[in-house]
Amino acid sequence: MSLPRTRTAQRLDELRESFDSSFSRPPAPQRDPGEALLRLRVGGAPLGVRLGQLSGLHLMPRLVRLPGSPGSLLGLVGLRGQLIAVHDLAAQLGLSSGEPPRWLLLAGGTRRVGLAAAGFEGQLRATGEQMRSGGGSSSAHPLLSTSVLLPDAPPLPVLDVDALVRKLLEEASAPQQGR
Amino acid sequence: MPRQGSRCFLVVRAQEWMCALPLEEVEETMRPLPVAPVSAAPVFVRGVCLVRGTPAPVVSLATLLGGQAQSGPGRRFVSLRVPEGRLALEVDEVRGLRWVEEGALDSVPPLLRATASGHLRHLSSFDGRLMAVLGAAHLLPEELWERLERPSSGEGGA
Secondary structure, eight states: OOOHHHHHHHHHHHHHHHHHHHTSSSOOEEEEOOEEEEEEEEETTEEEEEEESEEEEEEEEOBBBBBTOOOTEEEEEEEETEEEEEEEEHHHTTTTOOSSOOOEESSSTOOOOEEEEEEEEEEEOOOOTTTTESOOOOOOOGGGOOEEEEEEEEEEEOOOHHHHHHHHHHHHHHHHOOO | OOOTTTTEEEEEEETEEEEEGGGGHHHEEEOOOOOOOTTTTOTTTTEEETTTEEEEEEEEEEHHHHOOOOOOSSEEEEEEEETTEEEEEEEEEEEEEEEGGGGEEEEEOHHHHHHHOOOOOEEETTEEEEEEOOOOTTTHHHHHHHHHOOOGOOOOOO
């Protein structure tokens, strides 16, 4: 009986010593937690979206198509008592959309704009070192000028949601100004 | 329960003294760390220890308030933030947190102001015992900080 107790006492001493000596050591350097991004699938390809540029992510509610609307405007959805125009992300980026839109991204702050994506594949964090802006991207689309460098995977293009929302709102208000 | 106009203190005991340390000056508490003695330091400075990778002077609260060298080492260190950096206060016991209303803090009687090296800010009571509120900012004189920060003097080190 005494042997296990001695071992336990020794282990306790070791743990206590380790804990006490930890106060002498300098604090571990704070690592950049990185920026949170959602990994989506749009037009059959992966796409990153900054979480900070979104106000919500929902399963696509019932979508009411509008007759005569441009192809990239999928229709309207009702969400929490508010009507939201939903734009097809794939069409906005010039990609072929072979899959039905299953996910609705909300952006634009108080002027809510809906963006439809086919798939939601997860979340990731990217540090400033991993984010690469400007040239070098295989995509020539101006809304995809940033990409995330990932280990063992091709760079993940990141959509500039704010710029897309600005463009959509400008397009929506353009015909009214022309009247 | 905290009320408006009340402040939170960490209550510690050093021999017969019950002391309150403003919580905003407290970093953490720990068991005593190895202390390297420093010569020619005041009697209440036990030496220097390494806290979070930086040297910190160790002040014995019992000796500081009691005026006489403490017989044995304290059982806890309280790491305090001071303008010069960090200071480890050696105490016998950490009693916990206590909210004290500003109005309950009595000023130190003139006769006692010069005692305890002038470190008493207020007096109050804790469970029927006298409780001294300390200010950590000037527990060590500036010239002593300079001496402790100069390891080249060869009078000790962590």
